[in-house]
Amino acid sequence: MTFDPASYEFSSSGTPVPIRASTVLPARRENVQLQTDDGHTLIGELALPESGPVQATLITLHPLPTHGGFMDSHVYRKASYRLPALAGIAVLRFNTRGTASPHGTSTGTFEEGIGEKYDVEAAVRFAVGRGLPNRWLVGWSFGTELALMYGAVEPVASQVEGAVLLSPPLHRATDKHLQQWAESGKPLTVLVPEHDDFLQPAEAAERFSLVPQARVVGVAGAKHLWVGEKYASRVLNEIVDEVTEAGSGAAGLPQEWDGPAATASA
Numbered sequence: 001m002t003f004d005p006a007s008y009e010f011s012s013s014g015t016p017v018p019i020r021a022s023t024v025l026p027a028r029r030e031n032v033q034l035q036t037d038d039g040h041t042l043i044g045e046l047a048l049p050e051s052g053p054v055q056a057t058l059i060t061l062h063p064l065p066t067h068g069g070f071m072d073s074h075v076y077r078k079a080s081y082r083l084p085a086l087a088g089i090a091v092l093r094f095n096t097r098g099t100a101s102p103h104g105t106s107t108g109t110f111e112e113g114i115g116e117k118y119d120v121e122a123a124v125r126f127a128v129g130r131g132l133p134n135r136w137l138v139g140w141s142f143g144t145e146l147a148l149m150y151g152a153v154e155p156v157a158s159q160v161e162g163a164v165l166l167s168p169p170l171h172r173a174t175d176k177h178l179q180q181w182a183e184s185g186k187p188l189t190v191l192v193p194e195h196d197d198f199l200q201p202a203e204a205a206e207r208f209s210l211v212p213q214a215r216v217v218g219v220a221g222a223k224h225l226w227v228g229e230k231y232a233s234r235v236l237n238e239i240v241d242e243v244t245e246a247g248s249g250a251a252g253l254p255q256e257w258d259g260p261a262a263t264a265s266a
Contacts (some may be wrong), residue, residue, distance in 0.1 A: 002104040005029035005045060008262035016256040019082065021074070021229055024262040026050050027084035031103070034094055034126050036118040043104035044071060044094030044123075046130070047080040055088035056243035057132040059123050059160070061143030062096065063225075065110055069142060070101035074225075075166065076140070078232050079239070081264065086253050087240045090132050094123055096146075113145050113172045120150045124159050136243045137163040141224065148173035152184040162187035164239050167224045169198035170207055178210040188214040189242045191235060193222035 008024050019025070027047045034042040048054065060076045063069025071093040083089040095101055096119045097108030108115070120137075127135050137160055139147035144165040149172065150156055151163050163181075168190060181188055188211055192204040199207070201218030208214040217238065222231045233255075237248040 002031055002043065003045075003102045005031065005047075008264070010260040010262045012260045016258040017261060019255055019257050021078065021232075022264045023257065024081045024264050025085035025257055026260055027080070029080075032092075032094075032126065034119070034122040036097070036122040038115065038118045040097050040106065040108040040118070042094045042097065042106040042119055042122060043101075044092060044126075045080065045103055047084050047091045047093075049084045049088045049090070052088055054090045054133055055246070056134040056136060057090040057127055058083070058092065058136055058138045058239065058243070059127055060091065060093050061120065061123075061137060061139040061146045062093070062099070063140050064142035065096060065099040069140075070099050071095045071103055072101040073140065074227075075232050075235055076138075077264070079138075079236060082236065082253070083240065085257070087244060087246075087248070089240065089244065090127075092123060092127055092132075094119075113142070113149065116146055117150050120146050121155060124156050128159050134243065135160045138166070138239060139163060139168070140166040141169060142172075144168035145170075145172040148177045148181065152177070152180040152186060157184055157186070160186070161243070163189075164242055165190045166226065166235060167191070167193055167196055167198070168204065170204075171198070175210060178208065181214070182211045185213060187242070189238065190214055190216045191238055192216060192218050193224055193226065193231075194218060194220050195223045197224045 095106040240248040
């Protein structure tokens with residue numbers, strides 16, 4: 001059964017409350033379906049600011065579905081919970097082919113990053129069709145492979161501003177794909193946990209040296225899955241700094257909210 005975003009129950013305490021992992025801030029949320037050129041239907045959610053202009057659009061690409069990755073992975077949940085209200089950012093999340101999450105199951109089966117090319121294209125096409133501005137790919141783990149392989153070539157390249165990568169393993173993405181990003185000139189921000197299981201900051205800096213415009217940021221203490229509010233918040237701050245003119249501010253995004261909020265069950 002597909003999760004209904006209208007099921008959130010918002011209330012206000014009358015005083016500022018801490019923003020915790022399960023805190024859901026106001027946004028216009030809707031379940032969406034993305035149609036791929038090879039005939040699959042992908043389940044997703046779009047979260048938009050309640051009012052005012054959209055400052056940027058995140059097209060999120062989730063971690064490896066065969067190892068528990070899906071559109072509801074915690075960093076992307078928190079992005080959709082917070083960024084529309086705190087930064088005026090639209091967040092598009094979706095399950096790649098064959099992936100199931102509390103939001104529902106996309107048709108098809110996992111294709112090792114090959115057939116997922118059409119999934120990336122479908123998500124970008126959806127964002128363009130909805131008139132969402134300042135579009136950025138945000139990949140996490142397996143999602144970084146998709147961003148690197150397909151984000152700097154058409155039909156995606158001309159429709160996105162750049163990409164933010166979280167914990168890139170550089171398994172499927174090769175030097176050829178890095179060269180394509182270099183030639184595109186599009187910005188690439190790479191967040192690399194100090195204790196990543198696959199690629200740590202020093203090696204990441206060497207590999208991404210093929211992309212002169214890439215900004216590689218090592219994050220002390222972090223691990224591949226960015227577990228812990230400290231690290232999830234760091235990721236969200238870095239994303240906002242990259243994709244919006246205003247950025248997250250000198251102290252980062254607010255850690256308290258004075259207004260209606262809901263609590264997610266998971």
